[in-house]
Amino acid sequence: MRTKNRYGYLFISPFFIVFTIFGIYPILLSLYMSFTDFKGFGSPFNANFVGLQQYARLLGDSYFRQAFVNTWKIWGVNIVLQLSIALILSVIFSDIRLKLKGLNLFRAIFYLPNLMTVSSVALLFLFILDWQHGALNSLLLKYGLISRPVNWLGQPATAQLSVSLIQTWLWFGHTFIIVFAGIQGISKDYFEAAMIDGANRAQTFFKVTLPLLKPIMLYVVITSLIGGLQLFEIPFLMSQNGLGGPEGSLVTMVLYLYNQAFKYRNFGYAAAVAYGLFIIILVFSLIVFKGMFKEEV
Numbered sequence: 001m002r003t004k005n006r007y008g009y010l011f012i013s014p015f016f017i018v019f020t021i022f023g024i025y026p027i028l029l030s031l032y033m034s035f036t037d038f039k040g041f042g043s044p045f046n047a048n049f050v051g052l053q054q055y056a057r058l059l060g061d062s063y064f065r066q067a068f069v070n071t072w073k074i075w076g077v078n079i080v081l082q083l084s085i086a087l088i089l090s091v092i093f094s095d096i097r098l099k100l101k102g103l104n105l106f107r108a109i110f111y112l113p114n115l116m117t118v119s120s121v122a123l124l125f126l127f128i129l130d131w132q133h134g135a136l137n138s139l140l141l142k143y144g145l146i147s148r149p150v151n152w153l154g155q156p157a158t159a160q161l162s163v164s165l166i167q168t169w170l171w172f173g174h175t176f177i178i179v180f181a182g183i184q185g186i187s188k189d190y191f192e193a194a195m196i197d198g199a200n201r202a203q204t205f206f207k208v209t210l211p212l213l214k215p216i217m218l219y220v221v222i223t224s225l226i227g228g229l230q231l232f233e234i235p236f237l238m239s240q241n242g243l244g245g246p247e248g249s250l251v252t253m254v255l256y257l258y259n260q261a262f263k264y265r266n267f268g269y270a271a272a273v274a275y276g277l278f279i280i281i282l283v284f285s286l287i288v289f290k291g292m293f294k295e296e297v
Contacts, residue, residue, distance in 0.1 A: 034271035040261070047268065054272035064273065066248060067256040068280070070160065074235075074252065075228030077164035078171075083220065085168070086175040091205060094183045097195075107180075110173035118170075122237035125166055129153055153238060156249035163234050163250060175220055182216035183209060222285050229281050230254050253277050 029044065034054055038047035058064060089110070093103055113121070128135045131151035140146045152158045186209065194204045210217075232254040239245035242255055242263070251259075257277065261270035 030271045030274060033268050034275055036268045038268040038271075040265045040267045044267070050268070054269050055276070057269060058272050058276050063248075063251075064253070064256060064276075067251045067253045070249060071229055071231060071252040074160050074164050074167070074231060074250075075225070077161065078167040078228060079221065079224050081164070081168040082172045082175050082224070083179075083217075085172045086179045086220075089176055090180040090183050091201075091209065093180060095201070097201075107173075107177060110176050112173065113170050114174050116170075118233040119237060121166065121170060122234055125162070126153075126238060129162055154246050156245075156247050159239075159245045159249050163231075163238065166234055167228075167231070171224070175224075178220055179213065179216060182213050186212050218289065221288055225284060225288060226281055229277065229284070232258065253280075 033044045033047075035049055035051055036044060036047040037050050037054075038044040089106075092098065093100055093106070129152040131137060131149045131154060134149075134152075136152070137146070137149040141149065150158065152162050190208050190212070191204060194208050199207065231252045235245070235250040235252050235255050236242045236258070239250040239255075242251075242259055244251035244255070253273070254277070257270050257273040260266045260273060
C-alpha cells in the first residue's frame with residue numbers, strides 16, 4: 001500500500017512543482033519586493049529593505065486614488081448595463097408565454113464578441129470612435145443628431161463611458177448565458193403557479209425569478225467585480241499605450257501598477273500596489289457577498 005501511495009505522489013508531483021515555480025514563488029517574491037525599493041535591475045534580494053514605506057506611500061498617493069475612482073466609474077456603468085441587458089434578454093427568451101424561437105442563434109451572436117481578441121476590439125473601436133473620420137460621428141452627422149464631430153476619446157466623461165460600453169458589449173453575452181442557465185434551472189412549476197394566481201410579468205420577475213437567481217447573481221457580480229477592478233487591456237490600448245487618455249481618466253489601478261513597474265521602474269512600489277489591489281478586491285467581494293445574503297428579520 002505504501003508503494004502505491006509513493007507512485008501516486010510521483011504522478012501528481014509535476015503539478016505541484018509547476019504550481020510552486022510559476023504560482024507560489026512569484027506571489028512570495030512580489031510580497032518581498034513590496035518591502036524593498038527594487039528598481040528592476042539585478043536581484044530583488046540585493047535591493048534596499050524599506051519595510052512598510054511603500055504601503056505608506058500607497059495610502060497617500062493621490063494618483064492611485066484617481067485610478068481607484070476611474071476603475072469604479074468604468075466598472076460601475078459596465079456592470080449595471082451588462083447585468084440589466086442580460087437579465088432582460090434572459091427573461092424574454094425564457095418566458096413560457098412568449099415561446100420565442102431561435103435561441104441558439106441569438107446565444108451564439110451574443111457570445112461572439114467574447115471570442116474576439118481584446119487588441120482587435122480596441123483597434124475596431126479606435127476606428128469607430130475616431131473624432132475626425134470615425135464611423136460613429138459620420139453616422140450621427142448624417143442623420144443630424146449632432147452638429148459637429150464629438151471627440152469621444154478626448155474628453156474624460158465620454159472616454160470612460162466609451163470604455164464601459166465596450167466592456168459591456170464584450171461581456172454581456174457571457175453574462176446572458178450564465179443568467180439564462182440559472183433561469184432555466186428554476187422549476188417551471190413556480191412560473192405556472194404565478195400565472196394561475198394572476199401574477200403579471202413584473203410580479204413574476206421580482207417575486208419569483210429574482211429571489212431564486214440570487215446565487216447566480218452573486219457569482220456574476222463577484223466575478224465581474226474581480227475582473228472589473230483588474231481592468232487593463234482596453235484602457236491601455238485606447239489611451240496611447242497607457243498614458244491615461246484625457247486628464248488621466250482612463251488610468252485604472254492595474255494600468256497604474258503597470259506604469260509604475262515598466263515605465264518608471266518602481267517595481268517595489270508596483271508590488272505594493274498589487275497587494276493593495278488584492279486587499280481592495282477581497283474587501284469589496286466580502287461586502288457584495290454579505291449584502292446579497294444578509295439575514296432578513
